[in-house]
Every structure is written in C-alpha cells, then in structure tokens.
Amino acid sequence: MDExxxxxxxxxxxxxxxxxxxxxxxxxxxxxxQLFNRPNQDTSLYNHAQRASLLAHGALLxxxxxxxxxxxxxxxxxxxxxxxxxxxxxxxxFAEGETVNDPLSYWIERRCTxxxxxxxxxxxxxxxxxxxxxxxxxxAARVHLVxxxxxxxxxxxxxxxxxxxxxxxxxxxxxLFDHLRWSDEEARASGDGMDIKTLELAPxxxxxxxxLKHWLLVGFLNRLGLPHLIEHTALKLLGSxxxxxxxxxxxxxxxxxxxxxxxxxxFWLQATALGLAVQPVAGLALLVQRLxxxxxxxxxxxxxxxxxxVGAGLDRAFGSAGRSLVMCFRLGTSVPPSxxxxxxxxxxxR
Amino acid sequence: xxxLCLPYTHTLSHISRPLAIAAALRARGHEIIFAGDSPKDHFxxxxxxxxxxxxxxxxxxxxxxxxxxxLQFVSDDELYKMxxxxxxxxxxxxxxxxxxxxxxSAPLSTGIxxxxxxxxxxxxxxxxxxxxYIPFFEWLPEKxxxxxxxxxxxxDRFNLALEMLVFDNAATVFKKLSRQFAxxxxxxxxxxxxxxxxxLLADIPEYFPTRNLPADYHYIGPLTWQSPLxxxxxxxxxxDGKRLIYFTMGTTWMGGSFTTLYERLRQxxxxxxxxxxxxxxxxxxxxxxxxxxEFVDGDLVMAACDLVVxxxxxxxxxxxLQHGKPIVGIPTIPxxxxxxxxxxxxxVGESLDPKEFAEHxxxxxxxxxxxxxxxGYRENAKRLQAQLAPLTPAQxxxxxxxxxxxxx
Numbered sequence: 001m002d003e004x005x006x007x008x009x010x011x012x013x014x015x016x017x018x019x020x021x022x023x024x025x026x027x028x029x030x031x032x033x034q035l036f037n038r039p040n041q042d043t044s045l046y047n048h049a050q051r052a053s054l055l056a057h058g059a060l061l062x063x064x065x066x067x068x069x070x071x072x073x074x075x076x077x078x079x080x081x082x083x084x085x086x087x088x089x090x091x092x093x094f095a096e097g098e099t100v101n102d103p104l105s106y107w108i109e110r111r112c113t114x115x116x117x118x119x120x121x122x123x124x125x126x127x128x129x130x131x132x133x134x135x136x137x138x139x140a141a142r143v144h145l146v147x148x149x150x151x152x153x154x155x156x157x158x159x160x161x162x163x164x165x166x167x168x169x170x171x172x173x174x175x176l177f178d179h180l181r182w183s184d185e186e187a188r189a190s191g192d193g194m195d196i197k198t199l200e201l202a203p204x205x206x207x208x209x210x211x212l213k214h215w216l217l218v219g220f221l222n223r224l225g226l227p228h229l230i231e232h233t234a235l236k237l238l239g240s241x242x243x244x245x246x247x248x249x250x251x252x253x254x255x256x257x258x259x260x261x262x263x264x265x266x267f268w269l270q271a272t273a274l275g276l277a278v279q280p281v282a283g284l285a286l287l288v289q290r291l292x293x294x295x296x297x298x299x300x301x302x303x304x305x306x307x308x309x310v311g312a313g314l315d316r317a318f319g320s321a322g323r324s325l326v327m328c329f330r331l332g333t334s335v336p337p338s339x340x341x342x343x344x345x346x347x348x349x350r
Numbered sequence: 351x352x353x354l355c356l357p358y359t360h361t362l363s364h365i366s367r368p369l370a371i372a373a374a375l376r377a378r379g380h381e382i383i384f385a386g387d388s389p390k391d392h393f394x395x396x397x398x399x400x401x402x403x404x405x406x407x408x409x410x411x412x413x414x415x416x417x418x419x420x421l422q423f424v425s426d427d428e429l430y431k432m433x434x435x436x437x438x439x440x441x442x443x444x445x446x447x448x449x450x451x452x453x454x455s456a457p458l459s460t461g462i463x464x465x466x467x468x469x470x471x472x473x474x475x476x477x478x479x480x481x482x483y484i485p486f487f488e489w490l491p492e493k494x495x496x497x498x499x500x501x502x503x504x505x506d507r508f509n510l511a512l513e514m515l516v517f518d519n520a521a522t523v524f525k526k527l528s529r530q531f532a533x534x535x536x537x538x539x540x541x542x543x544x545x546x547x548x549x550l551l552a553d554i555p556e557y558f559p560t561r562n563l564p565a566d567y568h569y570i571g572p573l574t575w576q577s578p579l580x581x582x583x584x585x586x587x588x589x590d591g592k593r594l595i596y597f598t599m600g601t602t603w604m605g606g607s608f609t610t611l612y613e614r615l616r617q618x619x620x621x622x623x624x625x626x627x628x629x630x631x632x633x634x635x636x637x638x639x640x641x642x643x644e645f646v647d648g649d650l651v652m653a654a655c656d657l658v659v660x661x662x663x664x665x666x667x668x669x670x671l672q673h674g675k676p677i678v679g680i681p682t683i684p685x686x687x688x689x690x691x692x693x694x695x696x697x698v699g700e701s702l703d704p705k706e707f708a709e710h711x712x713x714x715x716x717x718x719x720x721x722x723x724x725x726g727y728r729e730n731a732k733r734l735q736a737q738l739a740p741l742t743p744a745q746x747x748x749x750x751x752x753x754x755x756x757x758x
Contacts (some may be wrong), residue, residue, distance in 0.1 A: 119530050121430040126438040275437050275463060333434075333462070335532050 004071040005033070005094065009346040011108050012064040015265060016280065017056035018042050019179035020341040022192050024060060024089075026350050033092040035060065044175035045298055046283055048290035051257055055282075055326060057089045058261020063108050064092065065262070066269070072099040079255045089258060107272045112340045114277035115200040118240040118332025123147045127274050131245065131331075134263070134270040140250050141263030144318035144325075147243040151317060156238035158313045159328060161306060162283040163234035164227040167218055171298050172283075177213040187342055197339035205233075238281070241330040246314065248323035252289060257326065264327050277334035284310050285325045292324075351755060352381045354445035356436065358452030359386030359401075360409040362627075363665040365393055366575035367470045367552055368451045372399060374748040385439050396578055402442065405435040406453075416683045421520030421539070424454065429523055433459045440465055447755050454542040458524065461533035461546055466755055469545035470573070470747070472664050473558035474688050476549065477540045478567060480559040482509040483688055514540045548754045550747050552664070554737060557671075557692055568750055571741035572668035577647035586654065588638045589621035593722050596655040596675075598625040598648065598666055614711045615640050620718075623651050649673070657722040659714070662686035662701065667693060674735035676727035678718050680704050697730040 009026060017023055023041035027034045037053050046052050061077055068075040074097030081091040123131075128145055135141045146155055166172045180196055181187035187195040201209055212218055218226065238244070247267060249260045271278045287299075288311035296304055314328075315321040355372055358364040365386075372382040376399075384394045385404035394401050407428050415423050424432075436459035440448075450456035451470040460467035473479050487505050495502050518525065521539035528536045535546050549567040551560075560567070587594060597611065612633050615622045623641045625648070626633070633642045648669050652658060658670040662679035667689055670677050677699030679690040690701035700721050707714050721727050 119430075119527065121434050124434045124438045126442070127434070274441055333437075335530065 004073060006346065008064060008067055008071055008073065009033075011067040011105070012060045013343050013346060014108050014111070015056060015059035015063050016111075016113070016268070017059075018044060018046055018052040018282075019175065020192050020194055020343075021179060022344055023050075023053040023056055026346065028350070031094060033094070034088060035090040035092065037087045037089050039087065045169070045171050045290065046175075046286040048286070048293060048295050049252070050254075051252060051289065051326065052282070052286055054089070054254055054257035055261035055264060058258040058263075059265035059268075060261075061090055061092070061258065062262035062265040066102045066266075067105045067108060068094070069097060069100040069102060070105050073097055079258055086254065104266065104269045104273065107269045111268055111272045111278075112337055113198065113279055114334055114337040115198060115237065115279050116277065116334045116337060117200075117237055118242065118277055118330075118334045120240060121242060121333040123243045123276075123331065127276065128243070130270055130274055131243075131267065134267040135247075136263070136266060139259065139263045140256060141260045142248050142320075142323065143263075143267055144246040144248060144320050145243055146245070146317060152241055152244055153239060154313070155244040155317045155328075156235055156241065156330075158310050158317065159244070159281045159284060159330075160231050160234035160238050161310055162281060162287075164231035165283070165287070165303060165306070167212070167227045167230055168222060169299065169303060170215055173215060173218060180213075182210065187339075191342050191344035191348070194341050195339040198337060198341055200338060237279075238330055240332060242276075242332040243330075244281075245329045245331060246285065246318040246320060246325050247327040247329075248318070248320045248325045250323060252293070252324050252326075260326055268329070271329070271331055275333070276331045277337075279330045280327065281330055282327045285314065285328050288314065289324055289326065351375075351446040352383070352443065353447045353449055353751075354439060354443045355382060355384045355399075356404065356439075356448060356450040356453040356456050357384070357386060358406060359384075359388040359391050359394070360406060360412075361452065362390060362393070362575055363663055364452035365390060366665060367573040368449055369394060369397060369399075370573045370576065370744040371449065371470065371550075371747040371751075373397065374744040375751065378748060378752070383443050383445075393578075402439060404439055405431055407432070413683065416685075419684075421517055423521065423539075424523075426523045429455055429458075429527075433462070433527075436460075437463060447751070449751070450543075450545070452543060454524075457535065457537045457542060457544065457546050458527050458531070458533070461528070461535065461537070462531050466548075467546040468548035468550060468751055468754070469543060470550045470552055470570075471543045471545075472685075473551050473553045473560055474664075474685060475540075475543045476551070476560070476567070477514060477538075477544075478560045478563050479510070480506075480561040481688075481692075482506055482513060483684060484513050485509060485691070486512065514538075548750060550750065552743065554741070556734070556737065557668075557696065566754070568746075570746045570750070571738065571743035572665070572672070573743045573747075574665050574669040574672065575648060577645065577649070579645055579647045581650055582641065582643055582646060584635060584637065584641060585650070587621060587623060587641055590638060592619060592621045593657065593719075594655045595620050595622045595657045595659055595718060595722070596625075596651045597622055597659045598651075599627055599661055611711070611714075612640060612642075614715065618715045620715070623655065625651075657718055659718060662690040662693070664689055668738070671698065671731055671734045672738050674728070674732040676721050676731050678702065678714070678721050680707050680714070696734065698727055698734060699731075700727075 021041045023038045025036040025038050042053050065075055074095045076093045078091045082088050132143050132145050179193040181193045182196050247264050249256050287307045291307050355368045357368045376382050384399050385402040387403050387406050391401045432455035436455050440463050448460050448467045486509050517540055518538040524537045524539055524542050551569045552573050625643055625646045628644050635641045652673040658675050659678045660666040662681040677693050679701045681687040681690045682704050693699040700717055
C-alpha cells in the first residue's frame with residue numbers, strides 16, 4: 001500500500017462513532033479503497049437501521065476527503081456502489097492531484113469529545129457564522145445553532161433526559177458499560193470504546209461508577225431516584241454550554257445519512273478550529289428518529305412518551321420540524337479533556 | 351513574525367505606545383495587525399496599519415467605574431465577551447505574538463490558546479511596583495514616622511500587599527478563569543495588564559521604582575504620543591511676554607469644567623492653549639488669550655509653553671518632562687493620583703484636587719503661577735529631561751521582542 005494511503009487511512013479512522021465502536025472495515029485492492037459497515041459493532045437502540053453507523057462512515061469519508069489533497073491525492077467517492085450489498089458503504093478511487101492543504105486537516109487528529117463543565121464564555125458572531133456555514137456548500141445537511149442562554153437552557157433540559165434513559169433502559173445501559181474501558185491498559189489493548197477518564201466524573205462518582213454496571217443494582221437504585229440524580233448532573237453540564245447545535249437532514253436514506261455524517265464531521269472540525277470544546281449528545285435525536293420510523297422495540301410506554309415529548313421539544317427549539325434531526329452537540333470553552341478515546345489500528349480495521 | 355496588537359483604542363495613551371513599537375517592528379520586516387473598536391482607530395489607520403474590529407468595554411462605563419472607586423472594574427460577562435472576541439481574532443490573524451496595551455483580557459485569552467503574549471504597561475499597573483497605589487498611611491504625621499525610615503518602608507510593603515489582596519479579591523474572575531483553564535501564570539486584577547511572556551514597562555526607574563522585578567519585565571522608557579497633526583493655523587501663539595500655559599485634558603476629562611476653565615483663563619492675564627480631546631464644543635480661540643483645539647501636536651506646544659496643566663495621565667507627564675516643563679495636575683482617577691504623587695515627590699509639579707478646582711477655580715491659577723515661577727520645579731524637570739533624552743523606547747521594545755520571541 002502506498003505510504004500516503006496508509007497515512008490517509010490513519011487520519012480517516014480518527015472519525016467519531018457511537019461510544020467509539022468504530023463500525024467500519026476497510027479493504028485496499030487495485031488502487032481502490034472499499035469501506036464496509038460492520039452491523040454488529042453498534043447494537044444499541046440508537047443505531048436503528050444502522051443510522052448512527054452510517055453517520056460515522058460519513059465522518060470517516062469526510063476526514064479522508066479533507067486530508068487527501070494535503071498528500072497530493074484526489075479522492076473520488078462512490079456511495080453504496082453495489083445495490084445488493086448495503087454493507088458496502090463506499091468505494092474510493094484515488095488519483096494523483098495537486099498538493100493543497102485543507103486548513104481543517106490540521107484538526108482531524110485534534111478533534112475530540114470534551115465532557116468537562118464549560119466556562120460560560122459566549123459564542124461570538126464570527127464563531128456562530130462559521131459553525132452554521134461548516135457543512136460544505138450545497139450540502140443537504142443543515143446546522144441549527146442555539147446560543148441565547150434561555151434557549152440553551154431549554155435544550156439542555158431536553159437533552160439531559162438521555163442520561164436518565166441510559167440508566168432506565170437495559171439495552172442502553174448495557175451498551176454504555178460494554179464500551180467503557182476501566183484502565184489505560186484496557187483502553188490501549190482494545191483500541192476502542194471510551195476510557196473511563198473521558199467521562200470526567202467527579203472523584204466520588206468515579207469510585208461509585210463501577211458499581212453501576214450491575215443492572216440489578218441500578219434497578220434498585222432507580223427506585224430511589226438515581227435517574228433523576230443523573231439527569232440533574234447532565235443538566236448542569238449541558239447548562240454550562242455557550243451553544244447547542246443540531247444537524248438535520250431532509251430524509252434518512254442511507255446515502256443521506258452518510259452525507260449527514262460528512263457535514264457533522266466538518267462541523268466538529270470547524271468548532272475545534274474555532275477553539276471550542278465539543279461534546280456530541282446525539283442519543284435522543286436518534287431515538288426520536290427510531291420512534292418516528294415506527295420502531296418501538298425495547299422502549300416501555302413511559303420511555304416512548306418521554307422520547308416523543310423530547311422530539312417535539314427539539315424540533316421547536318431548533319426550528320427543525322419537517323426535517324430529521326440526527327445529531328446534537330454542546331459547545332463551549334474549556335480546558336482539554338482528561339483523556340481521549342483511542343482507535344484501533346488501520347490494519348485491524350481491514 | 352505576524353504580530354497582533356491589542357490596545358484599548360478608546361484612549362490615545364494605549365494607542366500611542368503599541369503604535370510606536372509597531373512602527374519599529376514593521377521597519378524590521380514584521381507584519382503588524384491592530385484590532386479595536388473606537389473612533390480613535392483612525393489614528394492607527396493613518397499610520398498605514400489595518401485595524402480589525404474587536405469588542406471593547408465602552409470608556410464611559412469603564413472610567414465611571416474607576417472614578418467611582420469600584421474595584422470590580424469589569425463585569426464577568428464583559429470579560430467573557432472580550433476573551434471570546436480576542437480568540438476570534440487569533441483564529442482570523444493566526445498571530446505568532448500578541449502585543450497588548452490596556453487589554454486586560456489578553457493574558458487570559460492568549461493563555462487559553464497558547465499564544466505568546468507581550469504587553470506594554472506602566473509600573474503602577476504591575477504587582478512589582480515599589481510604591482503603594484492607594485496610600486493607606488499617608489495620614490500619619492511625618493514627625494511621627496520619617497518617610498525614609500525602615501518602619502515607613504515596612505508600612506509601604508504592608509500597604510502594597512494589602513491593596514493587591516483587596517483588589518484581587520474584589521475582581522476574582524481573573525483568578526477563577528486562570529484556575530479553570532489551568533494557565534501557567536495566574537492572572538489577577540493586579541497583573542491583568544502585564545504580559546504572560548514579556549512585559550515592557552513604559553517608565554523609568556526614578557519615576558516609577560519597582561521591587562523584585564522578574565527577568566521578563568523590562569523598563570523601556572516612556573512612549574509618548576507622536577502626533578501626526580500639522581501646526582494649527584494660528585501657530586505660533588502670540589503671548590506678548592505673558593506666561594504660556596498648555597492645558598491638555600487627554601481623553602478622560604470629566605465633562606462640564608472646560609467652560610469654567612475657559613472663562614477663568616480670560617481673567618488671569620495668561621495665554622493658554624487648550625486641547626479639549628474632543629470633549630468640549632463651542633469654545634472659540636481668542637488671539638493672544640486662549641487658543642482652543644480639539645487635538646494638537648503635544649511636542650510642538652510643550653516645547654513652546656512654560657507649564658503644562660493636565661489630569662496627570664502618564665503619557666502627558668512624560669511628554670512634559672521630555673521637554674523639561676513643570677506640571678500641575680488635576681487627577682480624577684486613581685492612576686492619575688498615583689502619577690501626581692510621583693510628580694510632587696520628584697519636585698516637578700503640584701497637584702490640585704478636582705473638587706477644589708470645581709469650587710475654587712482661582713486656586714488652579716494661583717498654583718500654576720507658583721509652579722511656573724519657582725525655579726526648582728523647572729530645574730528638576732530639566733534634570734529628568736536629560737535622563738529621558740537618550741532613551742529609544744520603541745527600538746528597545748522591538749529588540750526585546752525579537753530577542754524573546756525570535757525573528758521569523
């Protein structure tokens with residue numbers, strides 16, 4: 001493999017994915033890169049119809065597109081090249097091209113999730129303008145950015161309910177704890193999932209958190225109000241945001257989702273370039289779309305009602321009615337995160 | 351290097367210093383971009399520098415707080431907004447260095463983004479000043495404690511520690527943000543005008559002494575306003591043997607008193623040149639008595655006058671001393687009071703309380719006559735003039751910047 005391709009793939013897989021599950025497989029032959037989805041990597045309720053995974057694939061392809069010109073390559077992407085193989089997400093054909101550095105390429109390996117409490121420094125007009133314009137010209141994805149403190153508070157209250165749901169729904173709970181890595185060694189060995197340090201837990205919470213992986217205990221604590229406590233903590237973090245953004249799509253077709261993932265990645269890279277800390281808070285947006293697609297599995301009546309109510313609230317707050325909201329982010333100013341999620345090597349993704 | 355200059359552009363003193371340094375750095379091949387948001391930005395543009403828009407706290411708000419003695423001179427929200435505006439500029443300009451003057455958000459914003467920062471500042475606005483900013487013990491009779499006694503020096507040190515402690519704990523947002531962003535230097539209300547990496551002191555040690563000065567703080571000497579203005583149409587003034595007094599009230603004059611001053615001047619048998627700083631309208635020049643201009647070339651006027659009457663702004667005092675002229679000051683903010691205490695201590699002028707001036711305007715003229723006539727003030731001013739003459743502050747600043755940050 002061309003050394004430049006190896007370098008490019010390393011940057012491509014720096015893309016984000018749900019709980020850092022990295023649902024991709026890459027093959028390289030005859031000067032062509034094939035990108036496949038691995039449907040069993042993300043089994044969470046959030047990933048209905050592989051939507052979360054397709055967003056992640058879009059982010060990977062965007063990284064690749066941004067980085068390629070810097071290495072003197074031109075990447076031509078064909079989405080879903082084989083109509084009977086939906087797991088083949090894209091084929092990328094490379095050609096020699098002019099060496100031009102995209103300013104966003106610098107930020108690919110610096111982009112990360114920051115779950116710290118943010119400092120209440122407001123977004124400037126310049127930042128807001130750049131963020132809303134982050135998806136490439138003509139992209140069908142749209143960024144909805146809310147920055148007025150009252151409106152941020154409304155959205156924070158809605159999105160904080162996701163953390164509560166994680167501790168009320170067995171599937172969501174299991175997915176989270178399956179992807180937590182409890183030590184540096186474990187994080188390095190697996191190369192995926194989330195280092196416990198990335199959750200930025202306060203010292204007492206850090207001690208208690210391992211106990212919460214036991215669903216029976218969680219079930220008991222839920223009767224004592226644990227989900228509300230967790231929601232309250234999430235609300236404090238979300239409330240410290242200078243802005244909350246949503247990314248919406250005109251439809252949820254697989255190709256639209258991949259393109260949406262590309263727009264999402266551009267947004268995240270741009271926010272990083274603007275010096276902003278970013279945390280994706282996508283769970284509820286994806287659950288809302290799952291419910292709206294008629295899939296009510298594994299959500300009880302109260303949870304369905306909650307998701308429905310949140311969906312309406314998000315559409316109102318973002319002005320996204322008639323479109324499909326697939327991703328939300330909180331934004332602000334903060335010190336760097338305590339740790340970053342690692343990636344499996346490119347070789348192991350093949 | 352690409353250098354972003356962040357002065358507080360509402361006051362000429364904060365414009366003139368980085369402007370002089372910028373000119374020296376530009377001549378050495380560096381790229382300089384300014385940012386500000388004030389009607390006075392045209393002074394910077396007229397020197398051929400680009401000025402990008404940047405949020406600043408309005409001068410009325412800022413100076414009213416300072417005059418009212420409010421220790422929290424900036425609100426948390428204003429500071430957050432300034433930091434956000436600074437960081438936008440860093441994204442747009444991608445500077446190798448930020449040079450600030452009076453921009454108290456700069457050490458925080460550059461610290462957050464890891465950009466080197468130098469600042470131009472007066473000793474009075476640093477934690478290394480050797481003399482108290484607000485003297486708590488001046489009331490103690492000199493007969494009881496001699497001012498050169500070791501006990502008085504201890505009192506001074508206690509005074510300094512106390513005033514900084516009070517100030518830093520009144521405006522805690524600086525320390526809070528330093529902690530939240532784990533900045534290598536703790537920024538406080540006291541040191542927020544200094545540089546993270548290099549601090550250029552626009553003073554001379556005799557005028558503003560320091561103690562325990564760290565290696566990254568350097569005296570460069572005063573950088574006074576070099577006016578690009580041509581002489582007024584009436585120049586030279588016709589004073590027919592009368593004393594010529596220059597009244598310059600900078601850009602922070604308390605409104606309302608210009609008319610009083612103007613009326614009194616006409617009765618005093620003096621010839622005066624008044625620079626209003628754009629703060630008075632409707633006053634007309636009367637040949638041989640009062641010459642009124644919005645802005646004039648200070649060096650031109652000071653070279654010709656016998657005495658300078660001002661607020662006690664640092665730039666004006668140094669400019670007067672560069673011309674060996676004695677000073678009468680009417681200080682209205684603590685900075686100016688601090689300056690005027692030094693003027694008195696060095697025997698180059700006297701100070702008048704603004705209230706006394708408002709109630710008894712005649713006292714200003716009595717004082718002006720006294721200072722202009724007594725040779726001691728003029729001799730002391732001449733002595734300091736000789737000290738200032740060989741200094742090249744802008745070149746020294748440029749040397750220090752290149753030595754510290756390299757020549758890219």
